[in-house]
Every structure is written in structure tokens, then in C-alpha cells.
Amino acid sequence: MARQTVAEQFIAILVQAGVERVYGVVGDSLNPITDAIRRTDGIEWVQVRHEEAAAFAACAEAQITGKLTACAGSCGPGNLHLINGLYDAQRSMAPVLAIAAQIPSSEIGTGYFQETHPDRLFTECSHYCELIAHPSQMPRVLQTAIQHAVGEGGVAVVALPGDVAEQPTPTKGAELALVTRRPAIRPADEELDALAGRVDAARRVTLFCGSGTAGAHAEVMEFARRVKAPVAHALRGKEWIQYDNPFDVGMTGLLGYGAAYEAMHEADLLLLLGTDFPYNAFLPDDVRIVQVDVRPERLGRRSKLDLAVWGDVRETLRALIPRVAEKADPSFLHGMLRKHAEALGSVVDAYTRDVQDHMPIHPEYVASVIDEEAAEDAVFTVDTGMCNVWAARYLTPNGRRRVIGSFTHGSMANAMPHALGAQCADRGRQVVSLSGDGGLSMLLGDLLSLVQHDLPVKIVLFDNSALGMVDLEMMVAGLRPHGTTYQHTDYAAIARAAGLFGVRVERPGDVRGALREAFAHPGPALVDVVTDPAALSLPPKITADQLTGFALSASKLVLNGGVGRMLHMARSNLRNIPRP
Numbered sequence: 001m002a003r004q005t006v007a008e009q010f011i012a013i014l015v016q017a018g019v020e021r022v023y024g025v026v027g028d029s030l031n032p033i034t035d036a037i038r039r040t041d042g043i044e045w046v047q048v049r050h051e052e053a054a055a056f057a058a059c060a061e062a063q064i065t066g067k068l069t070a071c072a073g074s075c076g077p078g079n080l081h082l083i084n085g086l087y088d089a090q091r092s093m094a095p096v097l098a099i100a101a102q103i104p105s106s107e108i109g110t111g112y113f114q115e116t117h118p119d120r121l122f123t124e125c126s127h128y129c130e131l132i133a134h135p136s137q138m139p140r141v142l143q144t145a146i147q148h149a150v151g152e153g154g155v156a157v158v159a160l161p162g163d164v165a166e167q168p169t170p171t172k173g174a175e176l177a178l179v180t181r182r183p184a185i186r187p188a189d190e191e192l193d194a195l196a197g198r199v200d201a202a203r204r205v206t207l208f209c210g211s212g213t214a215g216a217h218a219e220v221m222e223f224a225r226r227v228k229a230p231v232a233h234a235l236r237g238k239e240w241i242q243y244d245n246p247f248d249v250g251m252t253g254l255l256g257y258g259a260a261y262e263a264m265h266e267a268d269l270l271l272l273l274g275t276d277f278p279y280n281a282f283l284p285d286d287v288r289i290v291q292v293d294v295r296p297e298r299l300g301r302r303s304k305l306d307l308a309v310w311g312d313v314r315e316t317l318r319a320l321i322p323r324v325a326e327k328a329d330p331s332f333l334h335g336m337l338r339k340h341a342e343a344l345g346s347v348v349d350a351y352t353r354d355v356q357d358h359m360p361i362h363p364e365y366v367a368s369v370i371d372e373e374a375a376e377d378a379v380f381t382v383d384t385g386m387c388n389v390w391a392a393r394y395l396t397p398n399g400r401r402r403v404i405g406s407f408t409h410g411s412m413a414n415a416m417p418h419a420l421g422a423q424c425a426d427r428g429r430q431v432v433s434l435s436g437d438g439g440l441s442m443l444l445g446d447l448l449s450l451v452q453h454d455l456p457v458k459i460v461l462f463d464n465s466a467l468g469m470v471d472l473e474m475m476v477a478g479l480r481p482h483g484t485t486y487q488h489t490d491y492a493a494i495a496r497a498a499g500l501f502g503v504r505v506e507r508p509g510d511v512r513g514a515l516r517e518a519f520a521h522p523g524p525a526l527v528d529v530v531t532d533p534a535a536l537s538l539p540p541k542i543t544a545d546q547l548t549g550f551a552l553s554a555s556k557l558v559l560n561g562g563v564g565r566m567l568h569m570a571r572s573n574l575r576n577i578p579r580p
């Protein structure tokens with residue numbers, strides 16, 4: 001029997017590692033890989049139009065399934081296009097293996113046609129990035145790559161020259177003992193005792209939760225109940241922690257709302273749980289801070305810590321809860337819950353004013369209708385830009401819905417290709433892309449991929465003919481907006497021409513019906529909602545000299561706007577509190 005080629009062994013190992021699909025664009029040096037995929041059961045080639053979309057799609061699929069996914073590009077420009085989506089995956093800790101096909105191995109270093117050096121180019125956006133220069137490096141290099149992506153959470157890149165991929169492997173692809181899951185990390189007893197001592201000594205404890213609280217909802221709630229702590233969150237913590245949360249005091253940061261800022265500043269002990277929240281101007285500098293994170297390099301890089309705890313949030317809290325004494329005095333918690341409901345109550349007016357008749361359509365109204373009409377287990381993907389604001393304030397998490405965005409890398413154009421990958425992972429689940437017109441138009445070609453693969457993604461386009469977020473930044477910095485407008489474009493017509501269901505909505509009264517129609521449509525659909533580019537206002541107390549771009553100096557809430565169903569949640573959390 002003929003020996004396996006490197007490409008065949010490569011793909012067989014990906015199947016063993018649980019990879020179900022590889023997103024990408026074909027090209028000569030990649031041909032042995034795509035051909036091996038074609039001949040292998042259990043793995044599928046998902047052809048896209050732009051490799052950046054392939055990397056975003058893989059990134060979203062990995063975040064939905066928690067499993068390794070893959071993307072691929074041909075040599076030179078082909079794999080270079082992957083780079084932005086790979087940064088996104090790396091920074092979201094999404095396990096993605098990227099196959100960067102390379103020029104013929106004999107030509108490397110000669111300035112050959114399409115020559116780049118993927119093993120140098122992708123080092124910054126990966127945990128592992130190596131060239132397979134000889135078949136004998138297989139299967140060890142691939143195994144090492146997979147274990148970096150899965151074990152460390154993020155990207156591994158393997159550069160593979162087409163000629164090497166075609167050669168027979170020296171070793172038959174034996175079953176490998178691959179790492180497919182990360183271990184639970186429990187801090188040492190000494191750290192847990194020190195942490196319990198800090199918690200017991202504090203009178204006012206606040207928890208600030210990030211994406212590291214995924215899977216730890218029950219533990220966070222039990223701990224908060226025991227120590228009577230308000231629970232604040234960062235944007236990436238929202239989907240994991242805000243639902244069924246009687247201790248919720250909202251979100252801090254540029255898009256923040258509610259009493260999160262106060263609760264974090266008025267505490268005498270702040271616990272940062274699984275968050276690498278970057279804007280340290282929102283973190284207090286005169287409060288004792290303990291940080292718990294699974295990645296030790298993150299500990300203390302945003303604020304000075306009194307205690308650094310290396311561990312999973314879930315494992316840490318499980319071990320901590322029996323060690324801390326239950327606190328008797330709920331007055332700090334109750335005070336913060338009241339402040340939270342008051343803070344939400346005062347901004348809600350901004351949203352309700354005439355919004356259902358407002359022309360052009362108010363984007364907050366669109367977001368609130370999406371929240372009401374979308375399925376209880378929908379996946380929302382969110383474009384960088386103002387859609388982040390609408391998602392943060394209007395999407396109601398419930399523990400089953402997911403919200404995926406480029407929340408750490410902050411790239412535009414992510415939502416539609418993220419939706420593509422999320423939908424591939426589960427064709428039966430509703431996937432709704434909240435897209436900006438700037439973002440969508442950047443990778444517009446991949447609308448065609450939705451049609452080609454009959455992926456029933458629903459795109460809701462916030463079509464303000466502007467780079468709205470940048471308009472706001474310029475305004476905040478005291479600059480005259482420049483280079484931020486687009487000509488009006490009928491994206492619904494483009495969608496229809498591409499083979500999607502497309503509808504353009506210009507009147508607020510038509511929003512709900514159009515969304516219902518699109519959500520009920522069996523295939524891909526785009527609702528092009530013409531929205532008001534000047535929708536958001538800055539709160540009156542913010543002045544331009546308080547802010548330099550995104551570096552906030554003195555204030556706590558940057559953007560004014562409504563908060564959707566959160567007011568209701570905040571008020572219902574108050575019901576159990578005895579009146580003062």
C-alpha cells in the first residue's frame with residue numbers, strides 16, 4: 001500500500017483532533033491539502049471569498065464549540081490575508097490552526113514569486129508558528145501546533161511548502177495522544193488562604209467579571225451571595241454573568257451603564273475575575289485589588305494588585321467559598337443595587353423619546369426589536385463600531401444566547417464572517433449578525449459564501465452611511481469629523497442580486513415586520529435598516545478635554561443612551577431588598 005503523504009497525514013491528524021472543517025481559498029501550494037480534505041471523511045473544505053473571512057469564521061466556530069478549528073491560505077498573499085482574523089482568534093483565545101501554504105522549499109530565500117515568510121509573519125498573532133521543511137518533522141510539528149492552540153487557547157500556524165506536502169511521510173500516521181481540552185487550574189492552598197483572609201477582612205467586596213467567568217455562573221452567584229457583593233462586568237463577561245444575577249450592577253468601561261463604576265470604586269476589596277479589561281482609567285487606584293486569571297502573564301498588568309491568584313475562576317471560587325465567612329451586612333450590596341436601578345432609570349428616557357417614530361430610524365430601537373424578536377438560543381455576532389454599543393446595551397443574555405465580537409482585537413468587518421463560522425457549527429441555530437455598513441462593505445464578497453453554502457445567517461445592517469464610531473471619537477476629541485461618510489447604498493438590492501433575501505427599511509414602523517420576515521426566511525437574509533448617523537449623544541457632564549480619544553481621564557459613563565430590558569431586571573432585583 002502506498003505510504004501516506006504529508007498532506008494526508010496532516011488532515012488525518014486534524015480529524016483526530018476534532019477539526020470538522022477548514023475555511024479558506026485554494027491555491028497551488030495548498031492543493032495537496034485541499035485534495036486530502038476532499039478525500040477524507042469527517043472534514044469539510046469551506047470555500048470563502050477572502051481569507052480574512054476564513055480566519056474570522058474559524059475563530060467564531062471555535063468560540064461556539066470550544067473545539068479546535070482550522071483555516072488555510074495559499075502561499076504569499078493567500079495566507080497573508082488570514083492575518084487580521086488570526087489576530088482576532090489569538091486575542092479571543094479561540095483555538096484555531098492556520099495552514100499557511102509555502103512556496104517550493106527549494107526556492108525559500110531567493111525572492112521567488114509570491115515569497116513571504118509565514119513562520120516570521122504570524123509569530124505575533126500565534127502561540128506557535130513553524131515551517132515544516134522536511135517530511136520527518138511530521139507528525140510532531142503538527143501535534144505541537146495543535147497542543148499550543150488547544151492548551152494555550154489561541155492560534156497555531158504551520159507553514160507547509162506544497163512540495164513537502166506531497167511527499168510520503170516517514171512514519172505512518174499512528175493514532176496520536178492529542179490534548180483536546182484544557183485542564184482546570186486550581187490555585188495553591190497558600191494563595192487560597194491568603195485570598196480568603198483578604199475577603200474576610202473586607203467590609204465591602206465587589207466582583208468585576210470578564211470572559212474568564214464562562215462556565216462559572218453558579219460559583220460567582222454563590223460567592224456573591226456569601227459575601228454580599230455587587231457583581232459588575234466587562235463587555236466580554238456580559239453573556240456569562242449578567243443573566244439570573246440578583247447582584248448585577250451593570251457594565252463599566254466606555255460603553256458602560258449602571259452602577260458598576262461606583263461599586264468598583266466604593267468597595268474596599270475589588271476582585272477582578274477572569275478579566276483583562278484594558279482601560280485602567282476605569283479601575284480604582286485606592287482600593288485593594290485581587291485578580292484571578294488562568295493566564296499568569298495577565299495578573300497585575302492593568303492595575304497594581306494586592307494579591308495575584310493564578311487559577312480558573314470556577315476552580316478558584318469552588319475552593320474559596322468554603323474558606324470564607326458569610327458576611328452579615330448587606331447594606332453595601334443593597335445600596336449599589338438601588339444606585340444601579342436609579343442610574344438605568346435616568347437614562348431610559350433618552351431611548352424612549354419618540355424613538356418609534358424617529359426618522360431616520362434610531363439604531364437603539366432596531367437593537368431593542370432584535371433583542372425581542374431573536375431566538376432564546378440565538379448567536380449574535382457584533383461588528384466593531386457602534387454595534388458594540390447596541391449589543392452591550394440591548395441584547396439580553398440568558399445563558400443560552402451567545403454574543404461574539406472582536407472585543408479584544410477590535411477589528412471591523414468581523415460580524416458577518418463570524419456569523420458564517422457560527423452558522424457552519426450549527427445550521428439549525430439562529431445566527432444574527434449586527435453589522436455596520438463600514439464593516440459589512442469591507443468583506444462584502446463573502447455575502448456570496450453565505451449563498452453558496454446556503455447558510456441561513458440573518459444580517460441586520462445598521463446602515464448609517466458613516467463610520468459612526470469614528471465620528472464620535474473625532475467629536476469627543478474636539479476634531480471636525482473628516483473621512484467618515486459614505487454615499488447612500490442600497491445593500492438590500494446588493495443582497496438580492498447576490499441571492500440573499502434582502503429588504504430595505506426606512507420607516508421605524510417597518511422594522512419589526514422586516515426582521516420577522518428575515519428571521520423566518522429559510523436561507524440567508526439581509527435587512528438593510530437606514531439608521532440615524534447622529535444617534536448617540538455624549539452625556540452633558542463629559543467635556544472634550546476629559547477625553548483623549550479613548551483614554552478616559554475623569555468620568556465614568558461616556559455614552560448616553562437607553563438600556564433596553566436591563567431596567568426591568570434591575571428593578572426586579574430590588575424587589576427582595578427591604579426598604580431602608
Ligand SMILES: Cc1ncc(C[n+]2csc(CCOP(=O)(O)OP(=O)(O)O)c2C)c(N)n1
Nearest residue numbers: 385386411412436437438439466467468469
Ligand atoms: C479593520 C479596521 N479598520 C479601522 C478601524 C477603526 N474603526 C473602528 S470603528 C470604525 C467605524 C465602523 O463603521 P461602521 O462599520 O459603519 O459602523 P458604525 O460605527 O457606523 O455603526 C472604524 C473605522 C478598525 N477598528 N478596524
